Amino acid sequence: MLVDLIEECNMTLLEIENIHAEVDGRPILRGINLSIEAGRIHAIMGPNGSGKSTLTYVLTGRESCKVTQGSISFCGRDLLSMEPDERAIAGLFLAMQYPVELPGVSGLTFLREAVNARRKVAGEELVDSMEFLKMVRSKANSLGVSDEMLKRSVNVGFSGGEKKRNEILQMAMLEPRFCILDETDSGLDIDALKVVSDGVNSLRSSDRSMLVITHYQRLLDYIEPDLVHVLAHGRIQKTGGKELALQLEQRGYINFIETAA
């Protein structure tokens, strides 16, 4: 197993070439091409069921999404040959559309295990639980995640919005090189959207890239993308600037989808 951290990346951070993927034998992605440079924020919009979440799973290595064609390189590495944990250690992070419940695993344990997994690879000292609580507390509180929530089982009994904040907290703790946000804005109230966006924006930097999936133009007012893509029928149908999101909102997807499958 070749797990390592990426210290520096002077090339295109993420390069997706002609990715075809199927779920349960059904083709979902039919030739995705996407290239994201370091420091850039790309947004993906698209109708329900078009394959947006499937793309995030292909990137993070979920077994149920089978890649049948194409390649992905992450900072020059062959991403598809890596296990999900290796990808995470290498700096890939997915804030999930539907975060998974982990009964009996406290938020603190979960976060500490994740941080320690990374430290272990980096050859750094592992943190114990007391120390860790201090590390996590200020970040958690700024995202509106209370101590009480940290002690509870991960995502169990959390409201939709609480789950999303919790995802962003994980992201803030892990400081990944590449962040994928899958409908992080869904379920957030107006104030929370601001809080979470601030959290995301504070992670913006010249060597960190993001892929933001959303249905709503409003999120992109907070997290301004460099490019917006329209994904439909398993392909990227159109790419444009920030204004594309506005046009989509006004005119619907139908005018942007050239070929129906």
Next chain:
Amino acid sequence: MPSNKKHLLPNNIQENSEAEWLGSLFRKAVEDIERSGMQGTMLAEAWRFTDLNSFKVFEPIAATNTAVVSCPKFFAELDAVELHISNGALIWKDTFPEYVDLFDLADRKIAPSWLTEALGSAINTEMHPFAAINTTAFSGGVAMRIRKDAVMKKPIILLVDTQANDKIIVANPRVLVVLEEGAVVDLIEVHTGSGIYINNVVTELIIGKNARIGHYKLQTEDTDAFHIAMNAAHCAANSIYDNFALSTGAKLSRNEISATLDGIHTKYSINGSYLGCSDQHMETVTFIDHAKPSCVSHELYKGVLVNHAQGVFQGKILVRKNAQKTNGYQMNRALLLSKEVKINSKPELEIYADDVMCSHGATVGELDEEQIFYLMARGISKKQARAILVSAYVEEAINYINNLLIRDLFTMVASNWMQQNITDTQDINGS
């Protein structure tokens, strides 16, 4: 049974027959062995999952005690008083507070009346052949009494160690705990050992009115050993008995726990976990007798089986006719981590009262791929992800341990087991 029985009776049973205070108990046990052995149909049912032929290898060599034994290191941080039993005999006792009476059961001359009244009173040797054998053959062990209203601040650690060296031996340790009215104590029972042996232990608890006991058992016998345990309690009104058993050891283990809730408003909590690997056979047999009204019993067992391990859970709740307002819950859940493991669950309710709340059940499950993925997507290795999920599974039961320090210790023992026995491939290739 007849052929097995002979093999299990050690050669020192004379001693018990000669002890005057033990005489009648001894004679009854001998009769019980002669009369029913293991041939009665009820016995056959209760023992049908245990391969009694596996005991044929044993020669009747009585255990002789070894010099010193020491408690597993992780108990060091508990400020406890210790009792050490080695090969069935009490070999060490710390200084106990004056409100605790201790009696070495090797002493055959004269026994106090609190002891003779209590010993054997919670067990029917007719129904339990191994307890009968223990009664005829125990050469030592310990009886203790916590006096009225005494609150024992330090927990008691009872270490039961068996060293077989090059001989195959049978040890028959005997333990009696008497809590007088209002007495409070935490007792940790730890079973360790090395070599091929049978540890045939009987623990009786007589719990007085308003008394409270936390009784936490850790069974980490040698994986070549046999652990046959009978843990029987008699609980008086308003008493609270918090029982937990964690088993990771022995080639074959049968842990039988029974209690009679013989006074109103008794609370009985009987939880546990069995963690089995390689070809271990781990059996848990529980019997809760709701004999009086308004008692509560709560039972949650969580098992984890890997490789070729076998688990057996037989749990019965009896609610007698006058035990109205009984609240009983019983659940056995097992996580099966390879295709070769086996689990037999037999939950049983027998209810004669009409105003009761009782439920029981059994489930089996596997690890959830989605949860494993979620953990791995945060950089956690597959092996560790699985260990975290299995720990969480087991902790649901461990979290019922009332004493927080002891809960942490048991959590640690379980998580050490996870680190050693949970790999990243178990459920895929079934190895």
